[in-house]
Amino acid sequence: MEKKQIRFGVIGCGLMGKEFASAAARWLHLADVDFQPSIVAVCDANPAATQWFTEHVPSVQAAYSDYKELLADESVDAVYCAVPHNLHAQIYVDIIQAGKHLLGEKPFGIDAQANAVIEQALRDNPGVIVRCSSEFPFFPGAQQIVQWVNENRFGRIIEVEAGFWHSSDLDPTKVINWKRRIATNGEYGCMGDLGMHVLHLPIRFGWKPANVRALLSKIVEERPDGKGGQAACETWDNAILACEVETADQKFPMVLSTKRIAPGHANTWFIRIQGTEFSAEFTTKNPKQVASLPYAPGGVQAWHVADAPYKSAYGTITGGIFEFGFSDSILQMWAAFCDELTSGGQMQQPFRCATPEEAAGSHRVFTAALESQRTGQTVAIDWRD
Ligand SMILES: NC(=O)c1ccc[n+]([C@@H]2O[C@H](COP(=O)([O-])OP(=O)(O)OC[C@H]3O[C@@H](n4cnc5c(N)ncnc54)[C@H](O)[C@@H]3O)[C@@H](O)[C@H]2O)c1
Numbered sequence: 001m002e003k004k005q006i007r008f009g010v011i012g013c014g015l016m017g018k019e020f021a022s023a024a025a026r027w028l029h030l031a032d033v034d035f036q037p038s039i040v041a042v043c044d045a046n047p048a049a050t051q052w053f054t055e056h057v058p059s060v061q062a063a064y065s066d067y068k069e070l071l072a073d074e075s076v077d078a079v080y081c082a083v084p085h086n087l088h089a090q091i092y093v094d095i096i097q098a099g100k101h102l103l104g105e106k107p108f109g110i111d112a113q114a115n116a117v118i119e120q121a122l123r124d125n126p127g128v129i130v131r132c133s134s135e136f137p138f139f140p141g142a143q144q145i146v147q148w149v150n151e152n153r154f155g156r157i158i159e160v161e162a163g164f165w166h167s168s169d170l171d172p173t174k175v176i177n178w179k180r181r182i183a184t185n186g187e188y189g190c191m192g193d194l195g196m197h198v199l200h201l202p203i204r205f206g207w208k209p210a211n212v213r214a215l216l217s218k219i220v221e222e223r224p225d226g227k228g229g230q231a232a233c234e235t236w237d238n239a240i241l242a243c244e245v246e247t248a249d250q251k252f253p254m255v256l257s258t259k260r261i262a263p264g265h266a267n268t269w270f271i272r273i274q275g276t277e278f279s280a281e282f283t284t285k286n287p288k289q290v291a292s293l294p295y296a297p298g299g300v301q302a303w304h305v306a307d308a309p310y311k312s313a314y315g316t317i318t319g320g321i322f323e324f325g326f327s328d329s330i331l332q333m334w335a336a337f338c339d340e341l342t343s344g345g346q347m348q349q350p351f352r353c354a355t356p357e358e359a360a361g362s363h364r365v366f367t368a369a370l371e372s373q374r375t376g377q378t379v380a381i382d383w384r385d
Helices: 015-025 047-056 068-072 085-097 112-124 140-150 190-204 326-343 356-377
Strands: 004-011 034-041 060-066 077-083 101-104 130-132 159-165 209-217 222-224 230-232 238-244 253-258 268-275 279-283 289-294 304-307
Touching: 004 015, 004 068, 004 326, 015 034, 015 047, 015 326, 034 047, 034 222, 034 279, 034 326, 047 060, 047 130, 060 068, 068 085, 077 085, 085 101, 085 112, 101 326, 112 356, 130 356, 140 190, 140 268, 140 279, 140 289, 159 190, 190 253, 190 356, 209 356, 238 356
Parallel strands: 004 034, 004 077, 034 060, 077 101, 101 130, 159 253
Antiparallel strands: 159 268, 209 238, 222 230, 238 253, 268 279, 279 289, 289 304
16 A cells, blocks of 8 residues: 655654654554654754764654754654753744644643643644654543443442653652752642643543642652752642543533552553442553443442453554553554544544644643642633633
């Protein structure tokens, strides 16, 4: 099959820039797609970061240190941008105004004001397709939950819990990086860093928090600065957000948590939904398993824990008996973005990447959470435009 080539530029060649390169390099993993990304240009302020690409990615024809040069490169159709949060607004707006499609990293702006600037650029340039990176909903177990929600299986929803927990910052000897500084990561701290992953499905399901009471904590107060001294950790390590969701016909509590310091958790993303007729949960801690509990009045309450087959949104060469992992979810997300760039509304499967509107929704929640932390009050969230 002749595949349509989508020529990408990558701005920010760190951890996530490389993940995209890896996904693009194993595109043959996808069984039946007629589109393919090709990384033709890269840009990083640090030349050592682009060197990895020029050495490992044969399609790269140009390496820049100034992203404006990459945006002027006519061979680039679309951009993946994975830079620290303080740079999102300026660089995303310039990408959009250059007429390039964009998969941007979360949180889509360091704060609500920066996010609003990006939103305005989108309104001014409706021809570009812009999506926000969020890969965990592409795990087969998460896709199963999406299907159950779409089928209205749950009855009256009793409560929802969703979270994303890390523990890499439990080690106080870890050298400080940009994610611990307000200037580069923002006042949201762990919410900006991890929260879009947690809110993606609830917002997609229409479960917008009407209010939030936040408990934010700073646990490791300072870290080595890498130069022999200590530096203050300025950002929130952990966040617990107790929300009330009101939909047209339901009202239920939803607890969202983002934690950088959750002992025993490396990269645990989860969602649990309890309902009067059906309950379900999926966690990347047990990536093969999805649990469900159907209930009829007076009946047995028994969890069914099934090994979720390797059944991804886009078919792959991997047999159904094998396991799905983080890099598979990244590949699936990239397939969804490239599918949308190729086919618009006629995607091969219906689950699209997180939208800028969904990212903007996450900013409403994080901004209200900061106010709740400051005041100690429950803060209402206004979803009107
Ligand atoms: N989707 C995910 O699972 C996931 C995981 C980690 C990080 N992220 C997001 O990805 C983004 C980057 O995070 P990361 O962990 O890859 O960071 P990183 O520090 O590994 O990489 C960022 C890169 O941006 C470069 N950079 C800085 N200023 C630049 C500029 N002006 N022009 C070009 N390049 C510049 C840095 O030199 C660095 O190489 C953030 O928005 C973060 O929230 C997403």
